[in-house]
Amino acid sequence: MSNKKNILRLSVIGAALLFYAALASGNRINAGGENSPKTDDAKARAAFLESYKVFSSARCVNCHPGGDRPLQGENSQPHAFLVERGADGKGFAALNCSACHQDKNSPGMHAPPGAEDWHLPPPEMKMTFENKTAKELCEQLKNPKLNGGRNLREVADHLGTGLVRWAWNPGGNRQKPPLEYEEFVESFETWRDSGAACPE
């Protein structure tokens, strides 16, 4: 009888230990963070450098500018007119993003591109990609104070939105990013699941 009680006692303690271990590691296990059992810094860094090719392309940088004006074109020049971010990332007064940008590309050369919910990050969370090194961008993407309060899984979710996917169907004579979408997502997830180490 006492053996059974001991076994039961040990089982409860063991279960509790497992529970608290899971609780302590929290999202990091699910997000493949730095405490992930699959940590491989070299693999993570190489994967991020691949996805950085997309993050640093005009299709991403143009809507993640350092200033308060969106950028346009392959050379990332300031957006025509005095279009700006505005108080909520959706433009200013009569020049809201949605005044011109529809939920899909407008037909015709030089017509506005479009995707659902066309907007910039808000001014209090600019999530700037412009002129960021791979190391700087990597650190920023991991930091919830700088990435819109997201964990890495939620950052990955953002990559699946219509707005991000638009980059691979940009319309007109705009260039797609240098990786195919599936390659880009795979490289990002590899980085995340390998421990999300940042390049030196």
Added chain:
Amino acid sequence: MKKINLTVNEKAVSIETDEEKPLLWFLREDLNLTGTKYGCGIAQCGACTVHLDGSAVRSCVTPVVRADGKKVTTIEGLSKNASHPVQRAWLAEQVAQCGYCQPGQIMSAINLLAKIPHPTDAEIDRAMSGNLCRCGTYVRIRKAVHRAAAAIDEREKK
């Protein structure tokens, strides 16, 4: 083809049309509201500006299906006799030269004043920068916006 149901200048409209037809042409051709102008067709000049549920949009690139179930206001819908404060200000300042861009200018100005009742010169320039005027009436447009802001203010005090 799709049946589009919307309100245009306070009147209910229900017409079967190509849902991708630009709102501009729907207004001009289907409803004979020719006050809204075609300038470029690629949202680069602002001549086609109308209001969609109160927000300024460029009707030359807005498919009519986006207006389904919504409220559209064109230059014709502002007043019956050019009595809207912004229209009055435009007349008082003699803004128009050829006049082609002015319906779009006025619609953008109204949207600006709805969001910023007392804009500075810099705010006017920023908000109206997407409405081009080949005649160069920008200085008078700025004056007219200030005049309209004061008139609206005065009207609301009464």
